[in-house]
Structures are given as structure tokens and as C-alpha cells.
Amino acid sequence: MTAPLPASRFSAAQPGAAGMKAAATGLLVVMAVVFFGARAFEASYPWLAWVKAFAEAGMVGGLADWFAVTALFRHPLGLPIPHTAIIPRNKDRIGDSLANFLKDNFLVAPVVARRMRNIDLAGAAGKFLQAPQGQETRIRQGASRLIADLFESLDDERLGGLVKGAISTRLRNAEVSPLLGHALASAINEDRHVPMLEAAIRWIARALDANEELIRDMVKKRTNWILKLAGVDTRLSDSILDGLRKLSADMHTDPAHPVRVRIEQALADLANDLQTKPETREKVEQLKLDLLENRSVGLWIDTLWQKGREAIIRAARNPDAAMAGKLGDVLKSMGQSLENDPRMRRAINQFARRAVAGMAASYGGSIVKLVSETVRRWDARTITDRLENAVGRDLQYIRINGTLVGGTVGLLLHAADTL
Structure with a gap:
């Protein structure tokens, strides 16, 4: 009571x-x-x-x-x-x-949509985003203070658990294999994989130089004592190292090198398999689930949540700083587009009406x-x-x-x- x-x-x-x-x-x-x-x-x-x-x-x-x-x-x-x-x-x-009375007069989808027909949310958002730095409106001040207080007052452990759970559930339900395959195919078609491939070749060359003694020691251990007396192990190590260095140098300078072509073909086949081959997609999905079960991945998601929460609070406590720099320029540009583009304003206002009307239809009974x-x-x-x-x-x-x-x-x- x-x-x-x-x-x-x-x-x-x-x-x-x-x-x-x-x-x-x-x-x-x-x-x-x-x-x-x-x-x-x-x-x-x-x-x-x-x-x-x-x-x-x-x-x-x-x-x-x-x-x-x-x-x-x-x-x-x-x-x-x-x-x-x-x-x-x-x-x-x-x-x-x-x-x-509330349901029949305020929480009916057609009524909500009709009342919102003359509300220009997109225009208001555009003016809000274009407010000059240091001259934010009372709405911005109140909204910033409300957001900061809300994120600081909510139970961090429980809210963080909800956010992490939502992220984990979304990742589990999303099939990443076709996305990876499509992204890899697009990168190959636009030659965006070339810098990564050349970086890998340079890394191999540096790895050879850094592990020269290790390679020589491996060859020496696998050579019998008769060949060692003849100095064959040294010449064999030199030949292996020289061959690998020449191979990496040729691959770096010659885009049509056979080994490089085979690597690119293997990448193209992988992109196709990720999108069309069921067994490859199943392996990738299982790998994704194994990663999500890994404690390190959970800690990484937790770190993302904490950093995001702190960033939101900082931005809300200091809206001038949040609106400064490139982010502020982007937001102001968005505000100008919202205010000056009638087609975009109509689309956003229509989306807002449908969203609010949908919420009224879905949650009106609960209210x-x-x-x-x-x-x-x-x-x-x-x-x-x-x-x-x-x-x-x-x-x-x-x-x-x-x-x-x-x-x-x-x-x-x-x-x-x-x-």
C-alpha cells in the first residue's frame, strides 16, 4: 500500500x-x-x-x-x-x-500520428545541432545534465550487464561468415588488400632477418655429423636464407609473382567459400561462438562498455567540448542538412511519427x-x-x-x- x-x-x-x-x-x-x-x-x-x-x-x-x-x-x-x-x-x-481515457485519446496509433503531423522534429534537431559553441540552449543544457545524471545514477553493474548481454546476443544471432566474405571480396575487387599483402611480405622479410640464427640452428640440428664436417650445414643454411630473402624481395617488387598470385587466388577462394560453402560458414560460426565464450573477449566487451559510458558522461557534462573539433563539425553539418533538405526532413519526421505511433500501439496497453x-x-x-x-x-x-x-x-x- x-x-x-x-x-x-x-x-x-x-x-x-x-x-x-x-x-x-x-x-x-x-x-x-x-x-x-x-x-x-x-x-x-x-x-x-x-x-x-x-x-x-x-x-x-x-x-x-x-x-x-x-x-x-x-x-x-x-x-x-x-x-x-x-x-x-x-x-x-x-x-x-x-x-x-488515456488509451482512447492519447495512446492510439492514429491519434499519435495525427498529433505529430505538425511537429517538425528534424528541424528542431537541426537547430539543436547548429547551436553555436558556448551558446547552447536551455534544452541542450537540460538534456546534457539529464543524460549525465541518468548514466551516473543507474546501477553500473546491472546496466553494463544488460549492454554486454545485448551485444553478446546480437553477435551470437548474427551470421558473420557472409559479412566477412563480402567484405573480403569487396577489398580484393578494389585492390584494398594490396597494402596488407605487401605489409605481410615486408614482415616476413624482417622476420627472416630477426630469426636468422634460429634457422641456422634448426638446419644444423637436422644435419648429420658427416655433412657437418664438410661444412654442408652452413652452405645449406645460407642457401635457404638467401632463397627466402630473394622470394620475399621478388614478391614485393613483382605484383605478378606466381606465389603472390596464388595467395590472392586463395584469398578470393576464401571470400567465396565464406559466402557460399556451408562447411566453411559453419567453421567460422563455431569459431565465433568459441571466441564469445573466451573470458578475454568478455573483458574486452566490458572495457568497451566502460569507455563508452565514461565518454558519454564526459560529453554530457561538457557539451562545448563534445561539439568542438571534427565531431562538432560533423554534427553541425548534419544540423544544416536537416534544416535545409526538405526531403530528408520529411523522411526523418515520417520515421519519427511511425516510431512513436508504433510504440503507442506496442506499449499503450502496458502504460x-x-x-x-x-x-x-x-x-x-x-x-x-x-x-x-x-x-x-x-x-x-x-x-x-x-x-x-x-x-x-x-x-x-x-x-x-x-x-
């Missing part, structure tokens, strides 16, 4: 409602005093009959409206009179009605359920206090008007009876 909200929540409304309640009650008391006074002196002053008629009818009207207003929120005088304390007894039905269940969890005192403080001032005006209107009607009836 939800406890009533603190009194400070309604401190702005309570004095006005309390003052009007005192005024309405005071007017009712005045009518009673006038009525009894006029009745006491009516025999000596016949004209007081008119005053008595006004006060009597005003007193009746004031009492009737007091009863009606009080019956909305509680039992008058604490008596369990039928059809009183209407709001506390029907709070669940009120919550359901309010929820259905309605949330409103209904929230009202159901409130205790009778909470909902009574909230509604009474929201409309109490106007209800006391009803009491005052009832007293004055009742008095006027009583005066007219007395006039009709007399004349």
Missing part, C-alpha cells in the same frame, strides 16, 4: 483550498446568524421577513452543497450514508476509467496497465487528498455560489408568495 505523499507536495495548493473552505463555511455561519436574528426581530420589523427568506434559503443551499462536496471524498459527519465517500469507494473504477495498477495501489486517503487538493478550491466556490444562489431563489419565492 502506497503511503500518502508528503504535505509539502501540495503546499502551493493547500492554503488556497483551505482559505476558500473557511470562506464558504464562514458564509454558511453568517447565513445562520442572520436567519435566527431576523426571525427573532421579525415581529417588530416586518421588513426582516425578506432578510429571513434570503438567509433561510441561502443556509439551505449552502448546507446542500456542503453535503454534496463532502460526499465526494468522505462520509458527512462520519455517518455511513449511502452513496457518500464516492471517490474512496470507487478509486479502482476511477483508475480504470482514467487509464482507458494503461501501469496507470490502473498505480491507482489501485494507492490507499483511499492518498487518492482523496490528491484529488481534493487538486480541485478543492473550485469545490469551495461551488459551496459559496450555492449559498448565494439559494438565498436569491428564496428571496424570489418570498416575493412571489407576498405579492
